[in-house]
Amino acid sequence: MTMYPADSKILIVDDDAFVREMLSSILEASGYRITTAEDGVDALEKYEADQEIQLIVSDVNMPRMDGIRLIQELKARNLEVPIIMVTSVNSISVAVDALSSGAIDYVLKDEGIQETIEITVKRALEKHQIKQHNKRLVAELAAKTREQENTLSYLNAIIGHIPDGLLVTNERARITLVNPALGGMFRQAAGPVVGRDCRELFADTLGPILDAISPTERTAVTVQVALEGGRIGSAIGTAVYRRVEGEEDEFIGYLIIVRDITHQKEIERMKDDFVSTVSHELRTPLTSVLGFAKLIAKKLDGVIFPLVPRDDPKVERAVRQIGDNVGIIITEGERLTKLINEVLDLSKMEAGKVEWHLAEAEAGELVKRALDATAGLFTEENLTLVEEIDPDLPRLYCDHDRIMQVLINLLSNARKFTDQGQIRVRVGKAEMGGEAAVVFAVSDTGCGIARENLAAVFDKFKQVGDLLTDRPKGTGLGLPICRQIVEYHGGTVEVESELGRGSTFSFVLPAAADRG
Amino acid sequence: MAKILIVDDEPHIRLLLEQTLEDFEDDGVELIMAENGAEALEIIKAERPNLVFLDVMMPKMNGFDVCKAVKNELAMDDVYIVLLTAKGQESEKHQGLDVGADVYLTKPFNPDEIQAMTSNILGLA
Numbered sequence: 126m127t128m129y130p131a132d133s134k135i136l137i138v139d140d141d142a143f144v145r146e147m148l149s150s151i152l153e154a155s156g157y158r159i160t161t162a163e164d165g166v167d168a169l170e171k172y173e174a175d176q177e178i179q180l181i182v183s184d185v186n187m188p189r190m191d192g193i194r195l196i197q198e199l200k201a202r203n204l205e206v207p208i209i210m211v212t213s214v215n216s217i218s219v220a221v222d223a224l225s226s227g228a229i230d231y232v233l234k235d236e237g238i239q240e241t242i243e244i245t246v247k248r249a250l251e252k253h254q255i256k257q258h259n260k261r262l263v264a265e266l267a268a269k270t271r272e273q274e275n276t277l278s279y280l281n282a283i284i285g286h287i288p289d290g291l292l293v294t295n296e297r298a299r300i301t302l303v304n305p306a307l308g309g310m311f312r313q314a315a316g317p318v319v320g321r322d323c324r325e326l327f328a329d330t331l332g333p334i335l336d337a338i339s340p341t342e343r344t345a346v347t348v349q350v351a352l353e354g355g356r357i358g359s360a361i362g363t364a365v366y367r368r369v370e371g372e373e374d375e376f377i378g379y380l381i382i383v384r385d386i387t388h389q390k391e392i393e394r395m396k397d398d399f400v401s402t403v404s405h406e407l408r409t410p411l412t413s414v415l416g417f418a419k420l421i422a423k424k425l426d427g428v429i430f431p432l433v434p435r436d437d438p439k440v441e442r443a444v445r446q447i448g449d450n451v452g453i454i455i456t457e458g459e460r461l462t463k464l465i466n467e468v469l470d471l472s473k474m475e476a477g478k479v480e481w482h483l484a485e486a487e488a489g490e491l492v493k494r495a496l497d498a499t500a501g502l503f504t505e506e507n508l509t510l511v512e513e514i515d516p517d518l519p520r521l522y523c524d525h526d527r528i529m530q531v532l533i534n535l536l537s538n539a540r541k542f543t544d545q546g547q548i549r550v551r552v553g554k555a556e557m558g559g560e561a562a563v564v565f566a567v568s569d570t571g572c573g574i575a576r577e578n579l580a581a582v583f584d585k586f587k588q589v590g591d592l593l594t595d596r597p598k599g600t601g602l603g604l605p606i607c608r609q610i611v612e613y614h615g616g617t618v619e620v621e622s623e624l625g626r627g628s629t630f631s632f633v634l635p636a637a638a639d640r641g
Numbered sequence: 642m643a644k645i646l647i648v649d650d651e652p653h654i655r656l657l658l659e660q661t662l663e664d665f666e667d668d669g670v671e672l673i674m675a676e677n678g679a680e681a682l683e684i685i686k687a688e689r690p691n692l693v694f695l696d697v698m699m700p701k702m703n704g705f706d707v708c709k710a711v712k713n714e715l716a717m718d719d720v721y722i723v724l725l726t727a728k729g730q731e732s733e734k735h736q737g738l739d740v741g742a743d744v745y746l747t748k749p750f751n752p753d754e755i756q757a758m759t760s761n762i763l764g765l766a
Contacts (some may be wrong), residue, residue, distance in 0.1 A: 401728055405698065408727035412749040413653040419752050420660055462749055 133250055134158040134175070138168040138183040138195070139211070144234070148182060148211075148242060155243055165190025169198055172206065180250055181208045182242070185219050193219075196226045207253040209245055211238075229253060290314075290358070290383035293365070296376055298323045298335055310352045310383055323379070331381050334362035340376045349386075356387040393476060400472045404465050411465070415458035422451045460600065467602035471585070474609040481613065485637055486521045486528070488552050488563045489514045495532035496550065502537055507545040515553045519561045519636035523614050528634070531607045532565065535630045538603065539569035543627070546570030555633050557616075566631035574622040582620055583608045607632070643670045643763050644690040648681040648707070649725070650699045654748075658694055661752040668765050678702025685711055685720060692762050694755075695742075697726040697733070705740045712741030721762050725750060 135157050139145045149159045160175065162168035164187040172178050185192040192210055199206060210223035210231040220231040229249045232241045284291060290307030292314075294300050300318050308314045313326050324332040330350040337346040345363040352358045362381040366374035425448060435441045473479050492514060503510045521528075539548045548569050555564035574582060586601035608618045611632045622628035645665070647658045655674055662672055673688060675681040679701040685693065693711075697704035704724055711717050724742040726733060737745040744758070759765075 405727045408748045409651055409654070412727070413651075413657055415749045416654075416657040416661070416752055420657070423752075458749070 131156045132158055133179040134160065134177040135246065136160050136162060136168060136172055136175075136178045136181045138162045138164065138181060138187070138192070140164055140184065140187045144184065144211070147238075151239055151242055152182075152246060155246075157246070164188055165192065165195035165198065168195055169202075172199070172204065173202075178206065180246060180253070181206055182211060182246065183208055184211050185213075185216070185223065192228075193222055193226050196223070196228060200227055207249050209242075209249050211242075289385075290381075292323065292331060292381045292383070293378060294323045294335070294380075295378045298379065300326070301378065307383065310356075310358060310385065312353055323381075331360055331362070331383070334360055334381060335379050338362050338364050338379060340364045350383065352383075352385060352387075356385055357390050358383045359386045360384075396472070397476065397478070400469060404469050407461075407465050411458060411461060415455065415462065418451055418454040418458060422448075422455060425451065464600040464602070467600050467606060471602055471606050471609065474606065474613070479613075481524045482526070483522055483524055486523050486525055488518045488521055488565070488634075489516070491521075491525065491528055492532060492550060492552050492565065495529050495536060498529070498533055499536045499540070502540040503548070505545075508540075508543065509547050511547055511549040513549065513551040513553075518552065518554060518563055521563060521634055522637035523634060524610075527610045528614070531610050531632065532567075534603045534607050535565075535567040538599075538630070539567050539571065539628075541599070543569040543571030546627070557633055557635050561636040562616075562633050563636060564631055564633045566629055568627060568629040570627040573624040573626050573628055574620070575624050579620060579622060583618060604630075643668075643692070644673060644688055645670055645759065645763075646673045646675060646681065646684055646688070646690040646693045646695075648675045648678070648693065648699070648704070649696040650676055651696075654696070654725075657752070658755070661755050662759060664756075665759060665763070665765065670763065670765075678704060678707045682707050682710055685717065686715065689717065690720060692721045692723070692759065694723050694725055697724055697728065697737070705736060708737070708742050709740040723758070 135152055137145055137148050137152075137159060138161070139148070140163055145161045145163075149161060153159050158177075160171060160178065162171045165183075166189045168181065168183065169190070172181065181195075183192045183195055190198070192208075196208055199208070207229040208223075208227070210220060210228045211234050212220045212223065212231050213234055220233075223231055229252060230245050232238060232245045284302070284304045287304055288306055290310045291302070291304040292300060292307055293302040300321050300323050303314055303318055311327065311330065318326060324335055326332075334346055334348050337348070343364065343366075345361050347359060347361045350358045350360045360381055360383045362379060364376060365378045365380050367377045369375050430444055430448070433440060433444055435444065470479075492512070496510070496512065536548070536550070546569070548567065551564075551566045551568070553564050553566075555562040583604050585605045604618075611618050611634065614634050616632055616634040618630070618632045620628060620630050643665075645662060647655055647662075649655050649658070655676075659672055659674070662670070666672065673684055673690065675684050677699050681693070681695065682702065684690070685707075695704045695707060704726075708722050708724065711720055711722065722742050723744045723746060724737045725746050725748055726737070727748040734745050746754075
């Protein structure tokens, strides 16, 4: 605590000039600065005019305004200044009055006053300073408390209004906090739950999430849970850490947020139903169109055309055109079928509804099978197919049919856009984030893709073929499906191309983890 | 004499299957038509066809239920059932095979494939 300054300014009030003189000289000798007044009224004026005065030493009996009144007047004006009363030896009762009115101390006007006044002033100044200091501390504390209360009520208001359910536990899974939204989601959370064991209270719903969270790995766990009234919730749980200066973060509990996804689920279901219904409604007429077109083509070739005399060039042309036209109906019908299948496929993949059949696989084996399946595409004389398969590749863990689907797609794309030159299939070792991986690349010497179109090739319904009128049209969904499949496996797809020189489509799949 | 039952509520699909398979009539195969599942089940019980092309989504009784009745309840293992669906969902394929279908085909089907399959099943080279 800082001491009061030794040159504190003191106001001495007495109607007796001799006493004023005496007290002034005593205190001045101790280093204080002195100012004087003749009575209470004079003192009040002087004190109000001089901000430096830190202590008043006042006589009791004075004309116009006595010492006791002076104390009361100062108090009435909210002026906080310590006052020492100087009283006569034979009037202790006055001293008591003075103290009870608020004087900080008193001294007796006797022969010992020379010694007592000095010590009393010193004590009074110290006492006053301590008092002021305490007052400041109390005020600061009150302000801090108010600030904390504000912060707390602010946080409480936020937590209370979060539409998602919130549950927090300590490190032993005892519930420390829930918000009102959670009470509406679980019957168990309607009453008081703080202090209960989350694993026990929510055994069928939120409890298992805590077991799934690993406090060492800071990843969130998402689980679908059943809510009150047949609703569906998505619960995300995570471990909570407190930052500790200079130490490792301290694990202090779990936090779970529950969102009602009933509506979302309903929309998803409606979308699935819609896609499935549309697919059904499209397939039924398409079956007739495509089926009859194929029967017609067969009957024309097998029964009708052989009987048609070709002498007339018009008849000859009509026969040729009918044959071509039926062929176009069939090709386009098949394209439509493919489109329906791919829309259905992609929609299921995006909704995460595909059943994946994961198993260990040999990368080279998959490529050989894909090449067998597409062998029919590579019969042109001026097109060579080159295979480069690293014999020593790490094993994969993947859905064989789906990866084959990707490879076949890339191979038939390469063929589709390449008239002559070379199609090269390369399978080699690669790395993904420091882990072993396998890269598959299909390169062609075809028309290539302009730089500005490269980024869009994996987007839905974007086709390089759009720019090339003489190319067979695809569905625009092949590459987006490839990307979905590869990304499901934790891999990445990539394309490099130069217009007029050719393209390389590649994807990388992580190697199978050591599966014990 | 071999019998083939064609079951679909869409008349055009029945016609398509009929025309696809009519060449087999020269080999003495009889083609029978049904418009819904209930009718199909009656015919299967009465005629005991060797091969059934069975649509899935139909009024009265769907293809899955017909298949289940024939293969499980009636235990008619010698009736070869080809389910034809327009839905094309992978989960339905499992369902189809679970109820005992011998083959599960997605529409649109290829007439050539239907012909080849029929020759194979009926042993007509």
